[in-house]
């Protein structure tokens with residue numbers, strides 16, 4: 417009995433030990449970044465040259481302008497360390513791609529893969545063939561097969577050259593819009609009411625049309641991606657399981673923060689908790705339905721279509737109708753899943769989402785997870801919020817309250833944050849920062 421207890425104690429200690437020594441991923445990967453940038457710039461220049469040769473006149477020049485702007489923007493993201501190089505994350509991706517390539521000769525041999533410090537479960541493929549995989553996918557997907565499903569979908573986009581087609585589409589659409597607007601100007605009175613409405617209709621139709629086109633591209637990538645996936649040795653049903661998993665990211669409501677959690681975290685020795693911090697702003701006077709009616713949101717949203725995409729896949733590939741349980745992940749994948757979870761706060765901090773960082777740290781603390789680690793991040797984020805509040809630019813780092821777009825829990829959190837005075841923020845920041853200093857000197 418005692419022996420068992422000792423073993424358990426040792427186990428608990430070692431788990432605690434791991435969490436205390438966890439250090440956020442080092443982004444001091446100067447050489448790799450430099451190398452990547454060099455290649456990327458050359459590739460993008462070649463791509464632009466090719467486009468200019470292929471598409472003449474206005475179309476060619478508009479397209480090359482878009483690629484140039486995109487290239488500069490992407491280079492800035494790389495310089496800003498938005499991606500991690502040579503991490504454990506891309507080793508797994510490379511082995512998954514290898515498995516996908518085995519029976520799929522169309523999958524190219526020299527894929528470049530970047531891991532983004534981004535918590536949303538998403539991936540995309542650039543025109544030059546670079547794959548960007550968000551760290552959030554590791555955290556959100558259950559196993560490597562589901563991750564391979566997402567990669568297959570992106571391979572589908574790449575093989576069909578969807579990025580190029582979308583850019584071409586935008587350029588063509590711009591031309592059409594310009595001439596239509598010109599037409600309205602010529603045929604209607606400047607002061608007429610109808611003029612604005614017509615312009616608005618064009619915009620509305622354009623957004624709607626774009627979302628239909630986008631959905632079609634997504635379905636194409638799904639079908640082709642699934643063919644690649646099923647040719648390899650992954651369990652077929654995981655492709656749909658993965659899509660369903662992504663769908664739930666948008667639809668499930670986030671964990672709620674209890675009032676007790678605020679009291680527990682912010683009733684400090686030098687500053688007692690104040691009930692007035694929880695007071696909510698009254699929004700009943702605003703008419704939020706106005707804008708919603710003006711632009712039917714469902715036709716613009718990016719994820720409600722997931723249901724249709726899954727239905728469509730099941731129609732084309734009947735074997736997908738037999739649903740199967742999610743497979744167990746490998747230990748290697750579990751380790752990365754855990755790492756991606758620990759990177760959630762560093763990622764928010766990196767993107768300067770300090771408000772969101774505090775909210776999520778509070779959720780982890782409410783669940784009693786890695787207390788020391790999340791208290792440190794709470795302190796770091798609060799010190800940034802303090803700086804911002806002092807400099808009158810808190811707006812940049814903390815959302816405004818939007819009753820129709822945010823969960824009750826998040827609105828309560830934002831009310832709390834906006835209710836705090838500068839001094840009160842300072843006290844919270846100091847308290848949790850001190851916590852960190854003490855831990856460091858141990």
Ligand SMILES: [Zn+2]
Pocket residue numbers: 569573634637
């Ligand atoms: Zn896609």
